[in-house]
Structures are given as C-alpha cells and as structure tokens.
Amino acid sequence: MSVSYWLQNSSADRRVTADVCIVGAGIMGLSTAYWLNQEDPNLKVVVLEKGQMGTGATGRNAGFITCGSVEHFNRMVTKHGEKTALEIWQFAEHNMALLKSEILSKNVPVTSFQQRGAFSLAASQSEYDELKQVSRLMASHSIPVEELDEAAVRARLGAEGFVGGIKYLRDGEANPIELLRSIGSQSSFQLYENCEVQGVDVEGGDRIVRTNDVEVTCTLVIYCCNGYSAAVDNYFEDKVYPTRGQVMVLEPVAPFMEGPCYANFYLDYFRQLQDGSLLIGGFRQLESDTEKGFSDHTTEKIQEALHSFVRQHLPQYQKAKVSHRWAGVMGFSSDGEPMIGSLPTDSQIYFGAGFTGHGIGMAFHTAKTLVDLIFDRPIPDWLSAKRF
Ligand SMILES: Cc1cc2nc3c(=O)[nH]c(=O)nc-3n(C[C@H](O)[C@H](O)[C@H](O)COP(=O)(O)OP(=O)(O)OC[C@H]3O[C@@H](n4cnc5c(N)ncnc54)[C@H](O)[C@@H]3O)c2cc1C
Numbered sequence: 034m035s036v037s038y039w040l041q042n043s044s045a046d047r048r049v050t051a052d053v054c055i056v057g058a059g060i061m062g063l064s065t066a067y068w069l070n071q072e073d074p075n076l077k078v079v080v081l082e083k084g085q086m087g088t089g090a091t092g093r094n095a096g097f098i099t100c101g102s103v104e105h106f107n108r109m110v111t112k113h114g115e116k117t118a119l120e121i122w123q124f125a126e127h128n129m130a131l132l133k134s135e136i137l138s139k140n141v142p143v144t145s146f147q148q149r150g151a152f153s154l155a156a157s158q159s160e161y162d163e164l165k166q167v168s169r170l171m172a173s174h175s176i177p178v179e180e181l182d183e184a185a186v187r188a189r190l191g192a193e194g195f196v197g198g199i200k201y202l203r204d205g206e207a208n209p210i211e212l213l214r215s216i217g218s219q220s221s222f223q224l225y226e227n228c229e230v231q232g233v234d235v236e237g238g239d240r241i242v243r244t245n246d247v248e249v250t251c252t253l254v255i256y257c258c259n260g261y262s263a264a265v266d267n268y269f270e271d272k273v274y275p276t277r278g279q280v281m282v283l284e285p286v287a288p289f290m291e292g293p294c295y296a297n298f299y300l301d302y303f304r305q306l307q308d309g310s311l312l313i314g315g316f317r318q319l320e321s322d323t324e325k326g327f328s329d330h331t332t333e334k335i336q337e338a339l340h341s342f343v344r345q346h347l348p349q350y351q352k353a354k355v356s357h358r359w360a361g362v363m364g365f366s367s368d369g370e371p372m373i374g375s376l377p378t379d380s381q382i383y384f385g386a387g388f389t390g391h392g393i394g395m396a397f398h399t400a401k402t403l404v405d406l407i408f409d410r411p412i413p414d415w416l417s418a419k420r421f
Pocket residue numbers: 056057058059060061062081082083084085086087088089090091092093094095096097098099228229230231257258259260261265277278279280314360361362363364385386388389390391392393394395396
C-alpha cells in the first residue's frame with residue numbers, strides 16, 4: 034500500500050529503532066519473534082500489526098493443529114514424491130512436538146489444547162476407498178492411523194451420511210487465540226497495534242519501515258502477512274493468493290464427538306469445542322470466484338451450505354441456534370505448502386507465508402526454519418520460496 038502526504042503522521046517521538054521489524058502479529062509473526070529470541074536474546078524485535086494481535090487468520094480459524102498437509106497423504110505423494118511428502122508430514126509432526134516442548138509445557142497454560150487425534154470422513158465410497166489406501170500407505174511409513182467403518186463413525190462421532198473414515202492419531206486442537214497469546218507471552222518484543230505498514234525505504238544498510246503511525250529503523254524486516262502478503266509487496270502477487278474461509282458456530286450441546294473431523298478431501302470440517310459449541314467450516318469450493326480476495330465478510334450461500342451440512346450429517350443438531358458466523362483471509366500457495374525466503378529485490382527483507390489453510394499446524398516450525406535461513410543454515414527445498 035502507498036501512503037499520501039496527508040495521511041503520514043510519523044512524528045519524532047514515534048520513531049523507533051530495532052534490530053528486526055516483524056510485520057504481522059499472527060502465529061507466524063509471534064513464532065518468528067519467539068525463535069529470534071532463542072537465537073539471540075539481545076536482539077531488539079518490534080512487531081507491527083495493522084489491526085490487533087491475532088485479528089488476521091490466526092484469530093479466525095477452526096483451531097485444528099493438523100499433522101500433515103491440506104490433502105490426503107497419497108495425493109501429497111503424487112504431487113511431491115514419496116520422500117518429500119514424508120518430509121512435509123514429519124515437519125508438521127515436529128511442529129506439534131515443538132509446540133508441546135517449547136510452549137504448551139511451560140508456565141502459560143493453554144487449557145484448550147487437546148491431542149486426541151482428528152478424523153477424515155468420506156461421504157462417498159470412492160473417497161472411503163482412497164482413505165483406506167491412505168491408511169495403508171501411512172502405516173507403511175509408521176504414521177499411526179486407524180480405519181473406521183460407517184457404524185464406528187456414527188458411534189464415535191455422532192455423524193450420519195459417512196461411509197467410513199480414518200483417524201490421524203497425533204493431531205491436536207486448541208483455541209488459536211489462547212495459543213497465540215501463550216507464544217506471545219513467552220517471547221520478548223515490542224508490539225505496535227493499529228500500525229499498517231505502507232512501505233519500506235532503504236537508507237544505507239538500514240531499512241525504514243513506514244506505517245500510518247510509528248516509523249521503525251532496523252536492519253532486517255520480516256513480512257508475516259500470509260493472506261495479505263500481495264497487498265504488502267507485489268512479489269507475492271503470483272505466489273500467495275488471498276482466499277476466504279468461512280465458519281459457523283452452533284450453541285453448545287452435550288459432548289458427543291471423539292475428536293475434530295475433516296470431510297470431503299479436507300475441504301469441509303467440524304469440531305465440538307470445549308464448551309460443547311459446534312464449529313462447522315468450509316465450502317469455499319462452492320464459490321471459488323467470490324472466495325478470492327481480501328474480504329472477510331460472510332456470504333449467505335456458504336453460510337447456508339454450512340447449515341445444510343448440519344442437516345445432512347448432524348441432523349440431531351439442525352435446530353441448534355447459530356451463535357457466531359465469521360470469515361477470514363488465508364494465504365494459498367500454488368502447491369499448498371508454505372514458503373520462506375527473502376525478496377529478490379532486497380535481501381534484508383525476509384518473509385514466511387502461503388500456509389494454505391493449515392498455518393496452525395505448520396507456523397511454529399516454519400518460523401524456526403525461517404530463523405535458520407536468516408542465520409545461514411540450510412532449509413528444506415519444499416519450504417523455500419525459490420521453488421516458485
Ligand atoms: C475460517 C478459517 C479456518 C481455518 N482453520 C484452520 C485450522 O483449523 N487449522 C489450521 O492450521 N489453519 C487454519 N486456518 C488457517 C490459519 O488460520 C492460517 O494459516 C494462519 O493463521 C496463518 O498465520 P499467519 O500469522 O501467517 O497469518 P495471519 O494470522 O493472517 O497474520 C497476518 C497478520 O498480518 C497483519 N498484516 C497484514 N498486512 C499488514 C500490514 N501492511 N501492516 C501491518 N500488519 C499487517 C494482519 O492484520 C494479520 O494480523 C484457517 C483459516 C480460516 C480463515
């Protein structure tokens with residue numbers, strides 16, 4: 034975004050200096066601050082956020098902490114090859130391990146965190162056949178997974194209209210804002226909210242980050258803007274596609290689900306929250322044109338599709354009252370995996386983006402790997418933005 038003379042109001046007392054300026058206070062931004070602190074506790078880190086901490090996708094998601102990717106494992110193998118698909122899966126599993134050892138086991142409790150596995154359910158025989166193939170393939174790589182038939186889905190998940198499914202035993206779930214606050218409270222940085230970055234100037238070896246409010250002079254800038262990346266720098270225009278995701282929540286009912294569920298090849302999902310509320314999301318495939326862009330409004334068509342999912346698969350709750358509806362902007366990459374790197378035009382500006390709807394399961398480890406890149410350690414090819 035550019036800024037007019039009239040709207041720029043940085044005054045001398047709003048000039049800040051730092052070693053590193055992170056743009057974006059979502060899970061990627063705060064995890065990056067965390068890992069920079071671990072690398073060098075003396076680094077002065079500033080985080081700039083155009084809204085408030087977590088008001089991007091991090092505070093609007095469904096809270097699945099997924100081990101793996103955005104598609105069934107066999108499809109990852111077809112897309113990336115067996116070795117890389119396994120590496121990506123293990124990277125996400127390590128994300129969970131790192132969250133547990135670095136954040137969740139420390140003294141800032143995330144009471145909403147549970148690791149009771151997650152399910153992928155098939156409404157068609159062909160998806161069920163594929164899921165059984167997936168389960169065998171995963172088992173051959175020692176990834177723990179369990180198969181369920183129609184009766185088991187009904188008994189353990191209270192869901193109708195599915196012919197079967199599989200359970201990923203290591204997946205978790207949490208309130209993503211509680212998780213974000215925990216990461217933030219275990220990191221040291223100065224946060225400026227309501228500061229929208231409008232450009233970065235070069236001044237010798239320094240970078241001057243301009244916002245509508247503060248102006249930060251620093252050595253390194255790190256863009257952690259995910260779905261908004263293309264609005265920050267046009268390098269991202271053909272790499273990170275802003276894509277809307279929508280959710281609906283029904284008022285609490287008695288606990289009935291063994292764990293959170295995906296359906297329809299990860300496109301749709303539902304989960305019972307700790308207070309018994311039912312969260313249902315997905316269906317962006319119904320309106321692929323309108324679900325692109327930076328809008329975070331809900332639409333009638335998709336909200337109705339979410340309701341119709343309840344009528345079809347959870348008919349016992351079709352009369353439950355809707356308590357919340359919302360939407361958020363995700364950053365999709367063309368191969369479904371995140372990317373880290375530095376801008377070809379400025380090697381002092383780094384970035385991490387493109388989580389394609391699974392940043393809660395990937396960002397903490399991605400941020401650690403971004404810090405590896407900054408400190409000249411090797412990173413996996415599949416995560417490098419150089420692949421595009
Ligand atoms: C409805 C929905 C459901 C989802 N469900 C899941 C799920 O269950 N599990 C999962 O793993 N993932 C899920 N996701 C995706 C997940 O939320 C994202 O992958 C993750 O939050 C990305 O984190 P981030 O920090 O990279 O981006 P964000 O959280 O979007 O943070 C980017 C931040 O940058 C700020 N920003 C942008 N431009 C500027 C600027 N110019 N100046 C200053 N600040 C700026 C934004 O305000 C924002 O706060 C879902 C997303 C949505 C929308």
